Amino acid sequence: xxxxxxxxxxxxxxxxxxxxxxxxxxxxxxxxxxxxxxxxxxxxxxxxxxxxxxxxxxxxxxxxxxxxxxxxxxxxxxxxxxxxxxxxxxxxxxxxxxxxxxxxxxxxxxxxxxxxxxxxxxxxxxxxxxxxxxxxxxxxxxxxxxxxxxxxxxxxxxxxxxxxxxxxxxxxxxxxxxxxxxxxxxxxxxxxxxxxxxxxxxxxxxxxxxxxxxxxxxxxxxxxxxxxx
Amino acid sequence: xxxxxxxxxxxxxxxxxxxxxxxxxxxxxxxxxxxxxxxxxxxxxxxxxxxxxxxxxxxxxxxxxxxxxxxxxxxxxxxxxxxxxxxxxxxxxxxxxxxxxxxxxxxxxxxxxxxxxxxxxxxxxxxxxxxxxxxxxxxxxxxxxxxxxxxxxxxxxxxxxxxxxxxxxxxxxxxxxxxxxxxxxxxxxxxxxxxxxxxxxxxxxxxxxxxxxxxxxxxxxxxxxxxxxxxxxxxxxxxxxxxxxxxxxxxxxxxxxxxxxxxxxxxxxxxxxxxxxxxxxxxxxxxxxxxxxxxxxxxxxxxxxxxxxxxxxxxxxxxxxxxxxxxxxxxxxxxxxxxxxxxxxxxxxxxxxxxxxxxxxxxxxx
Numbered sequence: 156x157x158x159x160x161x162x163x164x165x166x167x168x169x170x171x172x173x174x175x176x177x178x179x180x181x182x183x184x185x186x187x188x189x190x191x192x193x194x195x196x197x198x199x200x201x202x203x204x205x206x207x208x209x210x211x212x213x214x215x216x217x218x219x220x221x222x223x224x225x226x227x228x229x230x231x232x233x234x235x236x237x238x239x240x241x242x243x244x245x246x247x248x249x250x251x252x253x254x255x256x257x258x259x260x261x262x263x264x265x266x267x268x269x270x271x272x273x274x275x276x277x278x279x280x281x282x283x284x285x286x287x288x289x290x291x292x293x294x295x296x297x298x299x300x301x302x303x304x305x306x307x308x309x310x311x312x313x314x315x316x317x318x319x320x321x322x323x324x325x326x327x328x329x330x331x332x333x334x335x336x337x338x339x340x341x342x343x344x345x346x347x348x349x350x351x352x353x354x355x356x357x358x359x360x361x362x363x364x365x366x367x368x369x370x371x372x373x374x375x376x377x378x379x380x381x382x383x384x
Numbered sequence: 385x386x387x388x389x390x391x392x393x394x395x396x397x398x399x400x401x402x403x404x405x406x407x408x409x410x411x412x413x414x415x416x417x418x419x420x421x422x423x424x425x426x427x428x429x430x431x432x433x434x435x436x437x438x439x440x441x442x443x444x445x446x447x448x449x450x451x452x453x454x455x456x457x458x459x460x461x462x463x464x465x466x467x468x469x470x471x472x473x474x475x476x477x478x479x480x481x482x483x484x485x486x487x488x489x490x491x492x493x494x495x496x497x498x499x500x501x502x503x504x505x506x507x508x509x510x511x512x513x514x515x516x517x518x519x520x521x522x523x524x525x526x527x528x529x530x531x532x533x534x535x536x537x538x539x540x541x542x543x544x545x546x547x548x549x550x551x552x553x554x555x556x557x558x559x560x561x562x563x564x565x566x567x568x569x570x571x572x573x574x575x576x577x578x579x580x581x582x583x584x585x586x587x588x589x590x591x592x593x594x595x596x597x598x599x600x601x602x603x604x605x606x607x608x609x610x611x612x613x614x615x616x617x618x619x620x621x622x623x624x625x626x627x628x629x630x631x632x633x634x635x636x637x638x639x640x641x642x643x644x645x646x647x648x649x650x651x652x653x654x655x656x657x658x659x660x661x662x663x664x665x666x667x668x669x670x671x672x673x674x675x676x677x678x679x680x681x682x683x684x685x686x687x688x689x690x691x692x693x694x695x696x697x698x699x700x701x702x703x704x705x706x707x708x709x710x711x712x713x714x715x716x717x718x719x720x721x722x723x724x725x726x727x728x729x730x731x732x733x734x735x736x737x738x739x740x741x742x743x744x745x746x747x748x749x750x
Binding site (some may be wrong): 279285 | 458465467488489
C-alpha cells in the first residue's frame, strides 16, 4: 500500500464512522422526511427548525450540546451507560453520532425534494387497490423516493467523512478511535514538519470526495432509469 | 342489489348535495358539465373524500353513514377506481401493476389474471414499462388493474377524457365488453354524451352539485334538463328496440320500437338482439296523415303528449306506445298543421339518419 499506517488507519476509521452514521440516520430521516412533507400537525414548523439546526449552529456548539446530553453524566448518555453499558464519549460510536447529527439536515433535504415529486395520486390509487398505510408506504412511496434516499445517503456520507468540529468537541482526537481524516489532517498541521503529511491527507480527502460525488451521480442516473424518468 | 348514495359535501364555495340509486348490475353514467361535482361524487363513493353528511350503501353493506359514525376506509371498500390519468405505478411493469392489485384482492373472486388479460388484450403489454404505453394502452391496463381487486363496484372517472378521438374509439369497445360480460355495477363519469349513449343503462344528470334528473337512459333522453346540457342539435329520444328480422329487400334490418317498426341500415344483427337507437329530434318529420308515396322508409304512428317551446321552435313529445320520441318542428308548422296534444300523428325518420346511432344495448337487457 502507498499509504502510511497512520493514514490508512485514519481512512478506515473515517469510512467506518461515516458508514455507521449513515446507517443510523437513514430510517429516522426517511420517517421524518415523510412526516414533514406529507403530514400537517401542530409543532411541524418547530420540528422542521430543530432538524435543520445543525446547519446553522457552529459545529463546536453542536458537539458541546452532545456532550451535555450524551456525556457520561448527561441525560441520555448516563441512562445509556447505566442500562446498556453504552459509552459514547471518546468512542467511534460517539464520532458516528456527532457526524449523524451534523449531516442529518442534508440527508432529510435530499429525501424531501424527492418525496415532493412523488405523485400523491399514485398513493391514492394504491389505496383503491386495497393497500393500507404501511403497505402503501413500502410498496409505492419508498421505491419512488429511492433517488432521494440514495442521494441523501451519499451526501450525508460525504459530509460525515469531513465532519470536524462536532467530532473533536464531543469525542476528542484519539488516534485509532476518533482520529478521522480531518482530525488527522488538523493534527498534522499542528505538528512541526507536518506539512507533507497534511498535503497527503488533503489529497486523500479530495479523492474520496470526488469519488463520492461521481458515484452519487452514477447511482442517481441508474435509479432514474429504473423508475422510468 | 343496489348502490344508494345520499351525500353532502362542502368544498369552499362549492356545495354538493346529491342522492341517487343504481339498481345493480348496470352502468350508471354521472353526466354533467365540468365542475358540476361528478368527480367529487365518485371520490365520496370511493372514500377518498369524506362526506359532511349522508349515507352510502352498496348492496347490504354500509360504506359510509355520518349518523352511525361508519366510514369504511378506501382500501377496504371493495370499490375499484379507474382514474382519468390511469395512475399506473412507474416503478412496476404492466404485469407488476396487475399483480399489485391481484395480491391485495379481498372480495369474492370473479375474474382471474388470465381472464382480464384476455378481456382487455393485455398479453402483448405485460413486460412493457408503463411510460412506454400509449394513452389507450395505459387506460386498458388501469381498467384491468382495477378489475383484479375483485371489486363489487367499479368507478370510472372520465377514463377517456385524456385520450384523442382515435384512442377513445380504441378503448370504448373494451368498456362495452366489460359491461356485457361481467355483471359488475359501474359508475361512469363523463361530460360526453356519446359515451353515455354507448355505455350507460342509467343516467344521473348533475348540475352545480345537485341531481337534476335520474332514471333510465330512455326516460332521461326526454327530460328537459338534458337539453340545456347537450344543446338543441343533440336532443333526441333514446329508445330500446329489438331486431325482428330483415327487410324483404335484404338491405335493411327491421327493429321493433314501441308499437311501430324502424328499418336500419346497419350491420346484420341476430333476430332478438337488443338495440339502442337514438332518434335525433331535428331529423324527424311530423305528418298528420299516414304517409304515402314518400322515399322516407320509417314512419311511427303515435299521439302528441305535449308541445314545448324550445329555443324558438317547438319540441313535440310523441307517444309511440311503451315509449316516446321527440320531434323538433317550427312554430309555423305547428300552427299550420293545427297540432295539439292528444292528436294522432306520424313521425317520419329517414332510415339513413339512424346510421351511427344504433348501439348494442347491454346483453342483460335481452
